Each structure stands twice: as structure tokens, then as C-alpha cells.
Amino acid sequence: METRQLDVRGTKCPVPIFRAKKEIDGMQAGDVLEVLATDPGSVSDFQGWAKTSKLAVLREQRTEKDPTGREVYVHVLERRG
Amino acid sequence: MAEAGPATPSIEVGDLLSRADAGEPLLLLDVRNDEEFDAWRFEGRRLIETLHIPYFDFIEDAPGCVDRLPRNREIVVLCAQGGSSAMVVDTLREAGVGARNVAGGMVAYGEYLQPVRVPVDAAEAVSWEIWQVNRRGKGCLSYVVRSGREAIVVDPSRDVQWYEGFVRRLGARIVQVLDTHVHADHLSGGPALAIRSGAPYFVKAGEGFELRQPVEPLADGQELRLGGEAGVTVQVRIMATPGHTPGSSSYLVGRRHLLTGDTLFVKSVGRPDLGGHVVEWGRALFRTLRERLAKLPEDTVVLPAHYAGPDEIGPDAVVAAPLAVLRRTVPELQIADEEVFVAAMRAALKPPPAAYAEIIRANLGLVEVEGDKATEWELGKNQCAARTMPAVS
Numbered sequence: 001m002e003t004r005q006l007d008v009r010g011t012k013c014p015v016p017i018f019r020a021k022k023e024i025d026g027m028q029a030g031d032v033l034e035v036l037a038t039d040p041g042s043v044s045d046f047q048g049w050a051k052t053s054k055l056a057v058l059r060e061q062r063t064e065k066d067p068t069g070r071e072v073y074v075h076v077l078e079r080r081g
Numbered sequence: 082m083a084e085a086g087p088a089t090p091s092i093e094v095g096d097l098l099s100r101a102d103a104g105e106p107l108l109l110l111d112v113r114n115d116e117e118f119d120a121w122r123f124e125g126r127r128l129i130e131t132l133h134i135p136y137f138d139f140i141e142d143a144p145g146c147v148d149r150l151p152r153n154r155e156i157v158v159l160c161a162q163g164g165s166s167a168m169v170v171d172t173l174r175e176a177g178v179g180a181r182n183v184a185g186g187m188v189a190y191g192e193y194l195q196p197v198r199v200p201v202d203a204a205e206a207v208s209w210e211i212w213q214v215n216r217r218g219k220g221c222l223s224y225v226v227r228s229g230r231e232a233i234v235v236d237p238s239r240d241v242q243w244y245e246g247f248v249r250r251l252g253a254r255i256v257q258v259l260d261t262h263v264h265a266d267h268l269s270g271g272p273a274l275a276i277r278s279g280a281p282y283f284v285k286a287g288e289g290f291e292l293r294q295p296v297e298p299l300a301d302g303q304e305l306r307l308g309g310e311a312g313v314t315v316q317v318r319i320m321a322t323p324g325h326t327p328g329s330s331s332y333l334v335g336r337r338h339l340l341t342g343d344t345l346f347v348k349s350v351g352r353p354d355l356g357g358h359v360v361e362w363g364r365a366l367f368r369t370l371r372e373r374l375a376k377l378p379e380d381t382v383v384l385p386a387h388y389a390g391p392d393e394i395g396p397d398a399v400v401a402a403p404l405a406v407l408r409r410t411v412p413e414l415q416i417a418d419e420e421v422f423v424a425a426m427r428a429a430l431k432p433p434p435a436a437y438a439e440i441i442r443a444n445l446g447l448v449e450v451e452g453d454k455a456t457e458w459e460l461g462k463n464q465c466a467a468r469t470m471p472a473v474s
Contacts (some may be wrong), residue, residue, distance in 0.1 A: 054141070
């Protein structure tokens with residue numbers, strides 16, 4: 001089991017999901033991917049994508065603040081078997 | 082799945098709306114997520130055939146999505162900001178499907194301004210004109226009144242440079258900026274436009290509000306004179322019409338064109354619940370409608386600050402109606418009893434629009450906002466009407 005992090009802060013759609021999909025494709029079953037995004041639209045986009053994705057399960061979503069006070073949306077995904 | 086390149090063919094929002102309004106058989110592919118698609122749609126004056134497939138479905142299974150689309154039609158692809166739709170356009174074109182990207186997506190749609198000239202009598206048209214500036218994506222209406230080389234701008238959106246350019250092309254300069262009230266659904270461009278053009282700004286917030294904008298007060302009944310040249314003038318009369326907000330004002334241009342703000346729309350009245358005082362503000366609105374507006378002649382043309390749907394846009398592209406018609410068709414105007422009216426307003430209570438409290442604070446001048454935050458606050462259509470019941474047809 002491996003946990004990877006993908007930093008897509010500052011990018012807008014479709015970049016966060018486009019890159020998350022590439023990462024997930026190269027991972028093993030049970031591996032975890034934490035995506036750090038700043039686009040508020042990414043919250044419902046990741047929920048929507050996880051519903052149709054064959055390989056990604058959305059485990060958790062939370063909002064944090066980075067040192068500059070910017071809101072960061074963390075999407076925790078797990079690679080399916 | 083292709084990454085979008087700079088050569089992605091695109092169409093501007095204004096062009097797309099003109100084509101849709103003219104009845105061209107467009108196929109719109111909306112690639113936003115379900116939540117965004119359900120909350121706010123791209124609308125023309127006629128129904129646009131629309132397909133909804135989220136862009137992440139293309140990322141997950143591009144061939145499967147392409148198979149769901151017709152091959153023999155040009156498809157126009159739309160997303161929130163234009164990035165995801167560009168990627169989908171490239172994918173479609175690689176698969177041999179003709180497609181174009183809506184530049185700037187729903188954000189551009191929400192900011193696009195379409196000026197439409199309001200028809201006036203031939204005798205009036207000699208000396209002045211009114212333009213209704215339709216912010217199609219939000220259903221917000223602002224106005225430019227011009228006489229001679231002078232113009233008044235009412236309820237401008239925050240793209241103040243657009244109004245500057247428009248008034249300049251009319252051969253005039255801005256001599257007064259007015260807001261009908263402290264807006265809750267969009268950020269006012271009024272204060273900034275007034276400062277940039279050196280014109281006085283007026284809005285009335287009413288009791289209980291701390292207004293920090295630099296306002297030059299105007300009194301109920303006061304008249305502004307626009308034009309300044311011999312024979313080229315029009316009067317604009319200030320009318321206090323409280324209800325939607327305690328400070329709501331309407332502006333009577335010439336003898337019969339009434340800019341009502343959110344007091345009276347063409348199918349409803351302004352909701353009086355956005356300050357948490359639905360009973361008090363509802364009573365004020367009732368008196369404004371039954372007493373103040375009741376005194377105006379039947380041929381008064383109501384030009385509101387909002388509309389709720391494309392069915393309110395007339396065949397001449399203007400959102401307007403004579404008071405005589407509204408007195409017959411707007412359900413809330415049929416209520417003759419103040420208690421019944423207030424009860425109807427309470428029964429029609431609905432959730433306030435997103436970010437309305439922040440927008441009010443910004444419009445009062447208590448906070449500054451710009452850039453992405455301003456765009457985010459303004460997303461979606463206005464929800465300013467009370468809509469207590471379906472309109473009488």
C-alpha cells in the first residue's frame with residue numbers, strides 16, 4: 001500500500017481530474033492518492049467522477065488552509081482492485 | 082483524451098446567443114457536473130437542444146461518450162470556465178465530430194451584456210433614448226438613459242468599462258450614476274463607475290444599514306434634468322418605493338418610463354425577505370404597490386432590474402410591460418388586503434441566494450471584493466422575485 005500526493009493547486013478544471021486519472025491508472029489496488037486542489041469546483045467534480053470511475057473510489061474530502069490563507073480542497077482517492 | 086490546444090475553435094457567448102435567439106438548430110453539449118448543470122443553465126430566447134455529459138465522463142471513457150453524439154451536426158460545447166469544454170472539443174474533433182468551444186463558459190455567459198433599445202414615442206425619441214442592458218446569464222437589467230450629450234447609468238453591473246465604452250459610442254458622457262437599491266444578487270458597478278467618470282452616485286440603503294459608499298443624496302420627488310441643450314432634455318424623477326429593501330427607489334424617465342428596480346417585475350414583485358424583516362418590509366412593499374404605483378397612469382411602462390426566465394423577454398427583445406397589463410396579470414398585485422399580502426410573502430419564503438450577505442456588504446462598501454471571489458459570489462441566476470403563485474395569463 002502506497003500513499004501518493006498530487007498537487008494541482010492553482011489549476012482549473014479539467015486539470016485536477018485529468019491528472020488524478022493518470023495517477024490512479026498507474027497505481028496498485030489499495031493505493032491512496034491525495035489530491036490538493038484550489039478550484040472550488042473540484043469538490044463536486046471529484047464526487048461526480050468517482051461515481052463513474054472504474055478505478056477510483058472517493059474516500060474523503062476536506063478543506064484546509066495553506067500558509068498563504070488560501071483554501072485547499074483535499075480529495076482522498078483509493079485505487080480499486 | 083486530448084489536452085486542449087490553443088487552436089481549439091471557439092464561439093463567443095454573444096454570437097452563440099444571437100444564433101440561438103434567431104432559432105438556429107444548435108446542439109449544446111454541457112459538460113459541467115450534475116450539481117452545476119441542475120443549478121444554472123445556458124438559456125436562449127428559444128429552447129436550445131441540450132445534451133449533458135460531464136467532462137470527467139470523457140476523461141474516463143472518451144470513445145463511449147463520443148458514440149452518444151450525432152455525427153452530422155455541429156456541436157457547441159460548454160463548461161464552467163471554458164477549459165474542460167475545450168478539452169472535450171479537441172477530443173470530439175479528433176474523433177471526426179464537428180465541435181466548437183463556448184469561450185469563457187458559464188462565467189462569460191454570466192458577465193455578457195447585451196444592449197437593447199427600448200421603444201419610445203416618436204416625439205420622445207427626438208430628444209432622448211433608453212437602452213436596456215440585459216445581462217442574459219443572470220437575468221439582471223441595467224439602463225442607460227441618454228439625452229443630447231449626457232447620460233445616466235442605472236444599476237450597472239461590475240464591468241464598468243463596458244458602460245464607459247457604450248456611453249462613449251452614444252456620443253455622450255456619464256453625468257449621474259444611480260442604483261435602485263442595495264443589490265443582493267450581484268455586485269454593483271455604481272460606485273466605481275461614478276468615481277471613474279467623475280459623476281455623482283446615488284443609492285438609498287434605508288434605516289438600519291451602514292452605507293459607506295460616497296453618495297450624493299437625492300430626495301423623493303426630486304427631478305434630475307438630463308441633456309442640457311435647448312430642446313434636448315428629459316426629466317428623471319426620484320420615487321421612494323420601499324419594500325424589497327427599505328431604501329428602494331424607482332426612477333421615472335420622461336412621462337411614463339419607470340425603472341422599478343426590484344419593486345415590480347413583469348411577472349412578479351420583489352421578495353421582501355432578504356433582510357430578515359419579511360413582515361415590516363412586506364407591509365412597505367404592499368403600500369408602495371397599492372398606493373404609490375397605483376397613482377401612475379395605465380400607460381406607464383415598467384422597466385425592471387431583473388427577470389426570471391426568457392419567457393419574460395418580449396418579441397422586441399425588451400423586458401417591459403405597461404402597468405395596465407401588470408395590474409391585471411401579476412398575482413401579487415391582485416391582493417387588496419395588506420394582511421393577506423404579508424401572509425402570501427411569508428408563505429413564499431425561500432432560501433436566500435448564495436453569498437447574498439457578502440454581496441450586500443460589498444455593495445454597502447463595507448468590504449472590497451474582486452477577481453475570482455467576485456466571480457464565485459455572482460455565479461448563477463438572480464432569485465429576486467417573490468413568486469407567490471403562477472402568473473395569471
